[in-house]
Amino acid sequence: xxxxxxxxxxxxxxxxxxGLLEAGRQDERVxxxxxxxxxxxxxxxxxxxxxxxxxxxxIAESNMIGxxxxxxxxxxxxxxxxxxxxxxxxxxxxxxxxxxxxxTNVKIASSHAGITxxxxxxxxxxxxxxxxxRALPGMCVIVPCDYNQTKNATIAAAKYEGPVYLxxxxxxxxxxxPEDEPFEIGKTYILNExxxxxxxxxxHLVWEALEAARILEEKHxxxxxxxxxxxxxxxxxxxxxxxxxxxxxAVIAEExxxxxxxSEAVAGWAARHKPCPMEFVCGEDRFGQSGTPAELLxxxxxxxxxxxxxxxxxxxxx
Numbered sequence: 001x002x003x004x005x006x007x008x009x010x011x012x013x014x015x016x017x018x019g020l021l022e023a024g025r026q027d028e029r030v031x032x033x034x035x036x037x038x039x040x041x042x043x044x045x046x047x048x049x050x051x052x053x054x055x056x057x058x059i060a061e062s063n064m065i066g067x068x069x070x071x072x073x074x075x076x077x078x079x080x081x082x083x084x085x086x087x088x089x090x091x092x093x094x095x096x097x098x099x100x101x102x103x104t105n106v107k108i109a110s111s112h113a114g115i116t117x118x119x120x121x122x123x124x125x126x127x128x129x130x131x132x133x134r135a136l137p138g139m140c141v142i143v144p145c146d147y148n149q150t151k152n153a154t155i156a157a158a159k160y161e162g163p164v165y166l167x168x169x170x171x172x173x174x175x176x177x178p179e180d181e182p183f184e185i186g187k188t189y190i191l192n193e194x195x196x197x198x199x200x201x202x203x204h205l206v207w208e209a210l211e212a213a214r215i216l217e218e219k220h221x222x223x224x225x226x227x228x229x230x231x232x233x234x235x236x237x238x239x240x241x242x243x244x245x246x247x248x249x250a251v252i253a254e255e256x257x258x259x260x261x262x263s264e265a266v267a268g269w270a271a272r273h274k275p276c277p278m279e280f281v282c283g284e285d286r287f288g289q290s291g292t293p294a295e296l297l298x299x300x301x302x303x304x305x306x307x308x309x310x311x312x313x314x315x316x317x318x
Contacts (some may be wrong), residue, residue, distance in 0.1 A: 131260020
């Protein structure tokens with residue numbers, strides 16, 4: 001199995017902040033907007049270096065999306081940032097009418113996503129946001145796995161023409177992807193090659209998928225192929241097809257509920273093109289709850305051990 005080195009735990013929201021700053025240095029059209037959460041979404045450095053390109057909208061997320069859409073129409077590249085719950089559910093009408101319908105060049109910077117937001121509890125944790133964003137025609141959905149990939153995905157999003165939903169989180173997680181690897185929108189990254197089962201994951205669960213592959217090889221002599229689906233929409237259908245053709249079964253892991261997330265995106269495509277046994281590691285049909293990120297991942301079964309067990313179940317159904 002290919003070895004990945006954790007160079008030190010970092011939060012993906014800081015990767016966004018670093019990417020936003022670099023994107024701003026590369027293109028003077030890049031702007032940053034937030035709803036009273038400059039520090040939380042790591043826009044501090046951008047605001048300090050480019051104060052004329054930073055807009056503090058206050059606790060008025062719906063208005064912020066309208067401002068972002070207006071800026072995009074004038075040729076700017078606005079990144080509108082807030083907590084995932086607030087920048088999707090609270091402003092869905094504005095996202096639909098002013099961003100997606102008009103295909104305006106707005107980038108939705110979604111921080112504190114999933115249950116790993118932690119102690120703030122269910123009202124602030126969103127496990128439904130990917131479903132909401134996938135449903136919007138023309139919306140690109142990106143869920144990078146670590147600090148480095150989030151930084152590079154942010155830079156790529158700034159260069160992409162059209163609306164982008166960029167999802168990242170609060171906790172510090174292993175940082176293991178190459179620092180200098182350019183992010184390709186629409187590409188699924190094969191992190192480990194295998195022949196027995198495909199482990200398909202996104203976001204924080206990619207590292208858990210790699211750990212699951214190690215467990216499977218060491219304890220069960222199972223060679224798992226690990227796919228990092230950093231772009232959920234559009235899906236990299238070619239890579240998925242090649243992997244499922246080779247392994248014949250899959251387990252899909254995500255920090256999101258089953259409905260409308262990566263699991264249903266892949267399963268829906270596979271049902272039409274590559275039917276095979278599949279198991280799912282996700283939040284099922286539940287809201288979040290208060291607890292530390294580690295406690296919640298364990299309680300919801302979003303860990304390497306459960307991914308490995310589900311992989312064995314999928315293999316058993318071949």
